[in-house]
Amino acid sequence: MLERCMDDLDEYVGAVTEAKARGLPIKLGLEVDYFPGTEHELAELLEPYPWDYLLGSVHFVDGLAIDQEPGLVHRVPVGEAWRRYFTWLRDAVQSSVVDVLAHPDLIKFFRMRPADEETHDLHVETVDAIGAAGVCVEVSAAGLHKPTGELYPDRSFLELCRDRGVPITLASDAHEPAHVGRDVDRAAAFAREVGYETVTVFDRRQQRQEPFS
Ligand SMILES: [Zn+2]
Numbered sequence: 576m577l578e579r580c581m582d583d584l585d586e587y588v589g590a591v592t593e594a595k596a597r598g599l600p601i602k603l604g605l606e607v608d609y610f611p612g613t614e615h616e617l618a619e620l621l622e623p624y625p626w627d628y629l630l631g632s633v634h635f636v637d638g639l640a641i642d643q644e645p646g647l648v649h650r651v652p653v654g655e656a657w658r659r660y661f662t663w664l665r666d667a668v669q670s671s672v673v674d675v676l677a678h679p680d681l682i683k684f685f686r687m688r689p690a691d692e693e694t695h696d697l698h699v700e701t702v703d704a705i706g707a708a709g710v711c712v713e714v715s716a717a718g719l720h721k722p723t724g725e726l727y728p729d730r731s732f733l734e735l736c737r738d739r740g741v742p743i744t745l746a747s748d749a750h751e752p753a754h755v756g757r758d759v760d761r762a763a764a765f766a767r768e769v770g771y772e773t774v775t776v777f778d779r780r781q782q783r784q785e786p787f788s
Pocket of ligand 1: 677
C-alpha cells in the first residue's frame with residue numbers, strides 16, 4: 576500500500592517539479608485526508624518530497640462521508656455530526672503534518688446545521704486550536720458550486736480567525752482544469768470584508784504574507 580502511494584507521489588511530484596523547472600508559476604502542494612492514528616505514517620510518507628505546502632482536510636469521519644450522500648449528517652443527529660467532524664478537524668490541526676486547513680467547515684455541505692449557539696461554540700473551540708497550532712485557514716470558493724451554496728468557512732468562523740491572527744490562503748479547489756481559479760475573486764472579496772489585507776504564499780513550507788493582487 577505504502578509503496579503504491581509512493582509510486583503515485585513520485586509521478587505527481589516529478590510532473591510538478593518538471594513544470595516548475597520549465598518556469599511555470601506553480602507550487603507543489605497536496606491535500607491530505609486526515610485519519611486519526613495515521614500521523615506518523617503520513618509524515619514519513621510525505622517527508623522525502625519538496626512540498627511548498629500541505630493542505631489538511633477531513634472528508635470521512637468514522638467511515639462516513641462528509642460531502643457525499645449518504646453521509647455522516649444523514650446517519651447521526653446533526654449536532655452530533657458537527658461535533659464529531661470538528662473533533663477530527665481539531666485533531667488534524669494538532670497533528671502538525673499540514674500547513675493549511677482546506678474548506679474548514681465542509682460539514683455544512685448539505686445545508687444541515689445545528690442551532691447557532693452550538694455552531695458558535697464549535698467554531699470557537701476549533702479556531703482556538705488552529706491559532707495555537709499556527710496553521711493557516713483556506714478561504715474556498717468551492718462551496719458556491721455545492722449544495723451549501725456558500726464560501727468556506729462561515730463569516731463568523733473567519734472573523735474568529737481574524738481576531739486570533741490566523742493567516743489565510745485562497746482557493747477554488749478545482750477538480751478539473753477549467754475550474755482553476757474559479758470565483759477566487761469572491762473568496763478574496765469576502766476575506767477583505769472580514770478585515771484581511773494579505774494572503775499567505777508558500778515556498779518549501781515557509782510562509783510569507785502578500786497583499787491581495
Ligand atoms: Zn477536499
